[in-house]
Amino acid sequence: MLSPADMATLWLTFKVAGIATLLMLLFGTPLAWWLARTHSAWKGVINAVVALPLVLPPTVLGFYLLVLMGPTGIIGKFTSWLGLGTLPFTFPGLIVASVLYSLPFVVQPLQASFSAIGEQPLEAAATLRASPWDTFFSVVVPLAKPGFLTASILGFTHTVGEFGVVLMVGGNIPDKTRVVSVQIYNHVEALEYTEAHWLAGVLLLFSFSVLLVLYTVLKTQPVAHPLK
Amino acid sequence: MTTILARFQLDYGDFTLDVDLKLPGTGITVLFGHSGSGKTTLLRCIAGLQHAPQGKLEINGTVWQDSERKLFLPTHKRPLGYVFQEANLFPHLTVQDNLHYGLKRIKQNSGTVKLEHAVELLGIGHLMERMPERLSGGERQRVAIARALALNPEILLMDEPLASLDFKRKQEILPFLSRLHQQLDIPVLYVTHSQQEVAQLADTLVILEDGRALASGPLSETQSRLDVPLAQEREAATVWQATIAEHETDYHLTRVAFTGGSLSLPAVDAAIGTALRVQIYARDVSIALEAPTATSILNVLPATITGIADSRDGQSVIRLQVGDQALLAHITRKSALMLDLQIGMAVYVQIKGISTLTHQ
Numbered sequence: 001m002l003s004p005a006d007m008a009t010l011w012l013t014f015k016v017a018g019i020a021t022l023l024m025l026l027f028g029t030p031l032a033w034w035l036a037r038t039h040s041a042w043k044g045v046i047n048a049v050v051a052l053p054l055v056l057p058p059t060v061l062g063f064y065l066l067v068l069m070g071p072t073g074i075i076g077k078f079t080s081w082l083g084l085g086t087l088p089f090t091f092p093g094l095i096v097a098s099v100l101y102s103l104p105f106v107v108q109p110l111q112a113s114f115s116a117i118g119e120q121p122l123e124a125a126a127t128l129r130a131s132p133w134d135t136f137f138s139v140v141v142p143l144a145k146p147g148f149l150t151a152s153i154l155g156f157t158h159t160v161g162e163f164g165v166v167l168m169v170g171g172n173i174p175d176k177t178r179v180v181s182v183q184i185y186n187h188v189e190a191l192e193y194t195e196a197h198w199l200a201g202v203l204l205l206f207s208f209s210v211l212l213v214l215y216t217v218l219k220t221q222p223v224a225h226p227l228k
Numbered sequence: 229m230t231t232i233l234a235r236f237q238l239d240y241g242d243f244t245l246d247v248d249l250k251l252p253g254t255g256i257t258v259l260f261g262h263s264g265s266g267k268t269t270l271l272r273c274i275a276g277l278q279h280a281p282q283g284k285l286e287i288n289g290t291v292w293q294d295s296e297r298k299l300f301l302p303t304h305k306r307p308l309g310y311v312f313q314e315a316n317l318f319p320h321l322t323v324q325d326n327l328h329y330g331l332k333r334i335k336q337n338s339g340t341v342k343l344e345h346a347v348e349l350l351g352i353g354h355l356m357e358r359m360p361e362r363l364s365g366g367e368r369q370r371v372a373i374a375r376a377l378a379l380n381p382e383i384l385l386m387d388e389p390l391a392s393l394d395f396k397r398k399q400e401i402l403p404f405l406s407r408l409h410q411q412l413d414i415p416v417l418y419v420t421h422s423q424q425e426v427a428q429l430a431d432t433l434v435i436l437e438d439g440r441a442l443a444s445g446p447l448s449e450t451q452s453r454l455d456v457p458l459a460q461e462r463e464a465a466t467v468w469q470a471t472i473a474e475h476e477t478d479y480h481l482t483r484v485a486f487t488g489g490s491l492s493l494p495a496v497d498a499a500i501g502t503a504l505r506v507q508i509y510a511r512d513v514s515i516a517l518e519a520p521t522a523t524s525i526l527n528v529l530p531a532t533i534t535g536i537a538d539s540r541d542g543q544s545v546i547r548l549q550v551g552d553q554a555l556l557a558h559i560t561r562k563s564a565l566m567l568d569l570q571i572g573m574a575v576y577v578q579i580k581g582i583s584t585l586t587h588q
Binding site for chain 2: 120121123124125126127128129130131132134138139142143
């Protein structure tokens with residue numbers, strides 16, 4: 001069965017994934033909107049940056065974050081100046097890392113559904129006296145609802161599954177940064193295969209049910225990123 | 229009377245728009261041209277959907293754009309109604325919610341009355357609960373027109389509203405548009421490449437080509453301008469406004485009066501005094517120097533030649549004045565030479581066929 005320590009890692013994992021997903025929607029929505037509509041020369045560059053976590057080994061991303069957020073890194077100096085200390089091996093640090101790690105899974109479905117809406121409904125709304133903000137909430141959000149659902153589910157599940165980035169920037173601190181994937185690793189290291197089975201089974205069941213809902217109930221097309 | 233002043237200049241490299249128009253503030257003004265002529269771009273500039281870097285636009289005395297003063301009213305602040313080529317209804321809203329979308333966003337109560345009126349006029353009352361995907365193309369376009377009218381706009385802009393419909397659906401909507409024409413007290417700018425729609429709907433005609441306005445003015449005057457390619461086309465015609473004066477039931481004929489004379493038409497089923505439009509194709513008009521005494525053609529009218537131009541394939545285009553109306557005749561160049569037709573000559577025109585357009 002699951003021990004209290006295992007339960008704590010599960011709870012922490014879902015907390016990290018939940019908060020990260022909310023933040024990704026908050027920052028990812030304007031970013032995806034901009035990417036879907038801009039003709040700027042920067043579009044290609046930003047697209048590539050957003051997609052980087054898809055192809056980078058998580059340890060590489062984690063390594064750079066560790067360096068940047070550390071006492072001599074630019075982010076670390078900034079957070080120290082703010083009086084917040086440095087972020088590695090803290091819960092907020094884990095959130096920042098998770099957001100960057102899973103962002104493409106939120107931005108790409110949103111960007112695709114924003115692009116699919118096209119110019120026409122926006123123009124119709126403008127001729128019907130709706131301001132751009134009004135249009136976004138009364139036309140774009142309802143039309144992009146499947147995109148928002150897909151983005152939330154993929155962002156959440158992908159964050160639940162992260163391992164390499166956590167190990168690099170979060171370490172293995174109980175109740176602070178020890179998430180399920182790390183706990184499974186600990187169990188295996190200690191040759192506690194039964195415990196590892198329980199946790200692994202829970203994650204497998206969770207991920208499968210979520211994807212099942214995504215592809216059957218919501219009828220989302222599988223996300224096949226050209227790079228992956 | 230209100231007027232529309234529209235001056236726009238824009239340059240996309242492969243396309244330039246350069247127009248300076250003064251249009252009447254009543255009736256339907258048709259912006260006519262082939263694809264690529266700039267007619268839709270002009271309409272979009274008027275709506276503010278496209279921003280011409282150089283431009284001035286004044287509607288009803290209100291300035292909507294003035295590039296010199298860096299003034300550009302965004303589309304959602306312009307009191308207009310816009311009907312797109314593809315109805316462009318919101319797919320996530322029912323017909324009812326589509327109709328109320330704009331209404332909720334204007335700060336006046338007159339809208340509800342306008343909407344009820346538009347719903348009745350366009351015959352869409354029974355569609356309210358439907359989603360747009362479950363409407364036919366014609367129904368969708370009628371809802372789109374009602375949605376625009378519900379805003380009680382100061383001007384109605386229509387971008388080829390019939391172009392995406394098949395012949396049957398067009399015939400279904402045209403009568404609605406004619407009724408609109410009669411009941412609407414705001415100016416309508418109507419973009420089309422269809423001569424049929426020009427004939428049925430236009431009061432004022434603007435002919436566009438390569439981003440420039442070739443001609444602009446009252447319908448029959450503009451239709452009959454010899455310096456515009458329209459007069460040379462095989463389908464060249466002039467449209468006259470007339471009213472029903474008399475029914476000759478024995479002969480199954482109707483006599484209609486226009487300023488400067490009258491015409492006999494195949495019987496029209498409408499009351500005396502009804503206004504209607506008749507269309508006379510240039511190829512159905514022949515010219516005689518003296519009043520023909522023995523002819524089977526009923527419609528013979530005195531006319532004055534106001535213009536002569538050579539056309540392709542040995543044809544000549546003759547422009548005539550009949551009372552207040554302009555008329556075009558396509559005859560062979562040989563006939564024109566044999567009769568020695570000259571500008572200013574008094575002649576007789578024989579009109580072989582006249583088609584009646586929807587009565588208003």
